[in-house]
Amino acid sequence: MKKIYLSLFLVLTWLKGFSAGEIAFVSFQSDDPDSFSWVALVPIPAGTTILFTDNGWNGTAFRTSEGVLTWTAPAGGVPGGTVVTITGGATASTGTVTSSGTYALSTAGDQLFAFKGTLASPTFIAGINFGGTGWDDTAASTNSTALPATLTNGSNAVAVGNQDNGRFNCSDGSVMGNISTIGSTINTTTNWTTNAEILSPAVSACTYTSSSLPVRLISFKSESQSAAIELTWQTGEEINNSHFEIERSSNAQNFEAIGRVIGNGSSTTKQIYSYVDVSPKTGLNYYRLKQVDLDGQFEYSRIVSARLTGLGLFKAYPNPVVGMLTIELPAESAIESAYLIDLTGRRVREFSDYRPSLEGVENGLYTLQVKTKDGQTFQQRVLKIN
Incomplete structure (x- = not known):
């Protein structure tokens, strides 16, 4: 197991899930044995799972003809700065990995995505494309992929060109900054070394120092x-x-x-x-x-x-309002529920009619939230006065 010592003065809570850029790919090897490495830029609690796939993204969904690897963090978790190498889709230098489908990195070009959720409903964390000159418009083959809308090239994703093997080249031996800065450095194409032959070492030795987030x-x-x-x-x-x-x-x-x-x-x-x-x-x-x-x-x-839904067809008046409020919806919509919400997020009044009375509501600025029976949600700021 390779270590990168990462000074993190802010402890992030992972229990609510991952955010894009909290891990980053730092190497890939499509020559036998297939492998790739990624670095945790935040601590990962024990039992946390991350999914990896070489399926291409067509712009709206995965082209589900390849494999999925499920990595699980070991007891004690994974410290920020740990590099995890997954080899052959069967072993991990830290934690455990299981596979499903047909996972194999192609020497004709491929891609890797890290995500949470499922293939049908992924939440992307990181991506790398080594299948062409850049990201494609769609996934026309197993060797092509589009960039998911929730990832940003140069920030939490990188396209390094069509090569068999590659690694992030930590030329100075260290990278300093916050997580965003470190991610941008790793995901800059010119900071990568690629080759048709297996690289040695496969992963650059590097010290990452992250300042506390403001x-x-x-x-x-x-x-x-x-x-x-x-x-x-x-x-x-x-x-x-x-x-x-x-x-x-x-x-x-x-x-x-x-x-x-x-x-x-x-x-x-x-x-x-x-x-x-x-x-x-x-x-x-x-x-x-x-x-x-x-x-x-x-x-x-x-x-x-x-x-935007129902643009220009929803309104609540008068505004400011003294007593009675009138709600207008698109002709095909009907109120399922409506709430008056104060600035702290507390619901102060609930109603289901189109002319609710605001008598007794304290003066102030509120959010009127209306949910319709056809699944739409409308909101408008309302000022209550005497």
Whole structure:
């Protein structure tokens, strides 16, 4: 077992699942014996499983004609910085591995993805493509793959070109920065050495030093409103947090900044933030947060998405409202449930009619959330006054 000593001053909680970029591929070998290696950039608890596959991604689903490996963390877990090598789909240098289907890395080019969930519903963690000059538009064969929308080339995925064998080339013997910086360094194509012959060593010896992250993000959610999309997020701890930049994309790959929310500097208590995109694009919108520290360092959040439904056909009025509120829905929709939610997330009023009374509700800003019987959800900010 090879070790990379990783100084992590922030202990991340894995019980809620993985985020993209929390592991990274650092080598592959398609010459016999097939093998690949990955590094844990955060501690992994005992019993945690990660799935790996050489199936290609066609843009919406896996091309399920190849194999799946299931790796399980050993008793005691895996420290951040451990490199795990899986050989032949049967043995792992740390933990255990089982296989299903037909797993074999092709010398004509292939790919590897790390994910949670199932083949039918994956949550991607990392990816590497060594089957061509770059990521493809689809998975037309076993040697091609598209880049999943929730992965970003150069951040948590890399395309290294069509070669039999390759490794991340840690030329200076160390990489420093936060997890995002380390991931970007590993997933930069020019930082890889590839060859038609087996490389020795297969994995570069490297020391990774990760600075503590300035913000611990508890949650990040997106909700469609009638003609806008609201983003909400919570932090559990902040250290020198300057601000959040809100970035939007139509393809989950090319992002643009659309707004900024000032942070709370340093805090040890829960902080709640929100931002409303009043001009979302038609169709599915992807969002991520760029958290910027006071010294300019930054970290990206996971990507969330939301689609506008019933654009312009839902409204609640008058707004501000004194007593009676009127709700209008698309003609084919009917209310299943509706809630008035305060800024702490507490439901202060529940109703199912189209003209609810807000008598007795304290003055303030609320979110009206309406769920319809055909599965749609609408939201709108409502100001209650006397």
